[in-house]
Amino acid sequence: MTARPVLSAPPAIERHTISILVDNEPGVLARVIGLFSGRGYNIESLTVAEVDRDATLSRITIVTTGTPMIIEQIKAQLGRLVPVHRVHDLTMEGPFVERETALVKVAGTGEKRVEALRLADVFKARVVDATITSFVFEITGQGEELDRFIGLMAELGLVGVSRTGVVAMSRGPGGI
Amino acid sequence: MSAATSETSLTGADIVLKALRDQGVEVIFGYPGGAVLPIYDALFQQNDIRHILVRHEQAALHAAEGYARSTGKVGVVLVTSGPGATNAVTGLADALMDSIPIVCLSGQVATHLIGNDAFQECDTTGITRPCTKHNYLVKDVNNLARTLHEAFYVAKNGRPGPVVIDIPKDVQFAEGTYRSPADSMPKSYRPQVKPDLNRVEEAIDLLAKAKRPIFYVGGGVINAGPVASQLLTQFVRMTGYPCTTTLMGLGAFPASDRQWLGMLGMHGTYEANLAMHGCDVMVCIGARFDDRVTGKVSEFSPNSVKIHVDIDPSSINKNVRVDVPIVGDAAHVLEDMIRIWKARGKQPDKAALAQWWEQIEFWRARDCLRYEKTSKVIKPQFALERLRAAISGRDDVFITTEVGQHQMWAAQFLPFDRPNHWMTSGGLGTMGYGLPAAIGAQVAHPDALCIDVAGEASILMNIQEMATALQYRLPVKVFILNNQYMGMVRQWQELLHGGRYSESYSEALPDFVKLADAFGGVGLRATEVGQVDDVINEMISIRRPVIVDMCVDPKENCFPMIPGGRAHNEMLLGPDEKVENATPEDGMVLV
Incomplete structure (x- = not known):
């Protein structure tokens, strides 16, 4: 067999947070998700909720990964969906x-329960439900912060986790 | 329309018909069924809009595509729920890939039954979402008119494409208010048509300095209207630069012009592909660097600066990284290019250009479309050359094709001097496209000569449309290059799979002459070289649907060819070239 040509190093994979303003109409989320699955793009996190009831607009926040060329494609593909008003790459902007x-x-x-409560305090997690044998903590922060807290809880009787996914907004006075 | 009428209450079905009239629709292609009966009833009670009854919903889509591509208008389709909608899917995907403006209305079960697995129910919007530009399910009759008008806007603006409107049967019966087109603009969809002039200036600078320039033109120029083709031709002639077109772009630049190098890509000409490979400035207008065009992407035109004009920003930098992206409508951009070229007093580098043309003429002298001349057995290329001779000088000829070897030969051998006269399934490669597309073109141009260049395998995929042609007295011609094989499949099996012709031989073919007869058309056959001209002339002279069974050499392959995974400068020019290792190992997976 002949030797394969030497390939240059593949372009770096980047993580981007993208904000999308869309018409809140039936099927719009399916359209966005279908675009990602149909074209083989990654979704690390996706959140959506209506943000302007009068104008029936929803805001979608997607965290995705890919090469710069793929990220550019993702934005262009999102931009041409009919119900999409605006696409902002927060990571770039x-x-x-x-x-x-x-x-x-x-x-x-016992001790594990006390330790869980102590750590929750360190992480500024709130207790939103408590029984004699359990707690539900609410923690808000950066993803890694949540990962760390959940990792620690794993050793202290973790039963389950429910995460919202990432929401994001640019700093400063500018809007989307 | 007066304000008073717009307040009138109409049934959903009447709103559909009124909206179609207001959109200037003259013809729709469709097939009735339970969930669209109210619309069919409304159709029955009016005379403005003509309905063409096809024999399969897929054909309704292709006929609408043929109509749209030969007129520049939006093609309109009406199908029922469930199987009507699922049969339409292939045509929708075809129109999406080739950017053809289509509005497809589908019936749906009544609103309260949606999701109940009702009779002939399917999730039409769910199924068609990835194969349409956009789609709608209208649950409120008061949104129906706005949705219909918006659908037409979306279908034809920006990069055109198919739009589905799914209308439940109760919405067709319900009464609601009508809204005019002007009242129904989409909230968010505003594609950019005017380019960034700084980018155009940059492009013109590069173009004027080019030593080995080339225009690489695609179907986007045809979609931008005849004016875009005129502007392109003007600009190409003004510069004196060579121009090649894609399969979809045939006719955007006159084939009879010396500056045209022929089609490029997998079965493109030697001169077009080598010029693409060797150019230093490439201007791509309305094409998308499709894999059929680029061959091996990493070795595609390695030393050129690339300018890409496209109305769809997602086409830019998708497959090939370009240096100057220009988002805009081809006609607008070309107009700006011509204006700026003139205003800046640009001149091509005459000496370099002469040298470039000398090189191109050297490539052209290889005569890459040459084939072995025979005295008895009919070569498919010969049949098409004779067809070309028979239609030359006529400007009322519309050619459609099915998919396969015959399609590539038609693209190579038939002359297209004007846009909108060539219709083929480029992106999706849909066998069965040609006959219904020819019917659509013939409906739009009743006196024209509409010829479907077909293969004997493809034609059987929508042969039932012969009945449509007969019903509406549409004198379409089906020109079958019958080699008894799925020729392109056989060619690839020969090149890549050791000549093991797995399932590519068509056993038990029908007698196409008798088949034409059975449908009420005329069947003609040629088996020898000497009969070809007579059969072609007879086909053209008969004002009825004709099937020509042109019995051609079953072993002929389509050349030139860039095997999968190869670059533009690695073409096979004919059957004598070595076919072992035609495709590198990593190219085997490519289609």
């Missing part, structure tokens, strides 16, 4: 804040 909320259920008694 300057500083922005990203937040995520998780509900974390921990069950246990």
Whole structure:
């Protein structure tokens, strides 16, 4: 067999947070998700909710990964969907804040229960439900912060996690 | 329309008909069924819009495509729910890939039954979402008119494409208010048609400095209207640069012009592909660097600066990274290019251009479309050359094709001097496209000569449309290059799979002459070289649907060819070239 040609290093994979303003109409989320699955793009996180009831607009925040060429394609493909008003690549457009909320259920008694509560305090997680043998914590922050907290809880009787996915917004006075 | 009428309450079915009239629709292609009966009833009670009854919903889409592509108008389709909609899917996907403006209305079960697995129910919007430009399910009759008008806007503006409107039967019966087109603009969809002039200036600078320039032109120029083709021709002639077109772009630049190098790509000409490979400035207008065109992407035109004009920003930098992206409508951009070229007093580099043309003429002298002349057995290329001779000088000839070898030969051998006269399934490669597309073109141009260049395998995929042609007295001609094989499949099996012709031989073919007769048309056959001209002349002279069974050499292959995974400068020019290792290992997976 002949030797294969030497390939140059593949372009770096980047993580981008994209904000999309869409008409809140039936099927719009299916359209966006179908675009990603149909063209083989990654979705790390996706959140959506109506943000302007009068104008029936929803805001979708997608965290995705890909080469710069793929990221550019993703934005162009999103931009040509008919119900899409605006596509903003927050990662490209300057500083922005990203937040995520998780509900974390921990069950246990004795020292582990006390330790879970102590760590929750360190992470500024709120107790939103409590029984004699369990807590539900609410924690809001950056994704890695949530990962760390959940990782610690794994050793203290973690029962389950529910995460919202990332919401994001540019810093400063500018709007979408 | 007066304000008073716009307040009148109409049934959903009447709103559909009124909206179609207001959109200037004259013809729709369709097939009735339970879920669209109210619309068919409304259709029955009016005379403005003509309905062409096809024999299969897929054919309704292709006929509408043929109509749209030969007129520049939006093609309109009406199908029922469930199987009507699913049969339409292939045609929708075809129109999406080739950017053809289509509005397809589908019936749906009553609103309260949606999701109940009702009779002839399917999730039409769900199924068609990835194969349409946009789609709608209208649940409120008061949104129906606005949705219909918006659908036409979306179908024809920006990069054109198919739009589906799914209308439940209760909405067709319900009464609601009508809205005019002007009142129904989409909220968010505003494609950019005017280019960024700085980019155009940049492109003109590069073009004027080019030593080895080339225009690479696609179907986008045809979609931008006849004026875009005129402007392109003007600009290409003004510069004196060579021009090649894609399969979809045939006719955008006159084939009879010396500056035209022929089609490029997998079965393109030697001179077009080598000029693409060797150019230093490439201007791509309304094409999308499709894999049939580029061959091996990493070796595609390695030393050129690339300018890409496209109305769809997602086409830019999708397959090939370009240096100057220009988003805009081809006609607008070409107008700006010509204006700026003139205003800046640009002149081509005459010495370099002469040298470039000398090189191109050297390539052209290879005569890459040459084939072996025979005295008895009919070569498919010969049959098409004779067809070309028979139609030359006529400007009322519309050619459609099915998909396969015959399609590539038709693209290579038939002359297209004007846009909108060539219709083929380029992107999706849909066998069965040609006959219904020819019917659509013939409906739009009743006195024209509409010829479907077909293969004996493809034609059987929508042969039932002969009945449509007969019903509406549409004198379409089906010109079958019958080689008894799925020729392109056989060619690839020969090149890549050791000549093991798995399932590519057509056993038990019908007698096409008798078949034409059975449908009420005329069947003609040629088996020898000496009969070809007579059969072609007879076909053209008969004002009825004709099937020609042109029995051609079953072993002929289509050349030139760039095997999968190869670059433009690695073409096979004929059957004598070595076919072993025609495709590198990593090219085997390519289609």
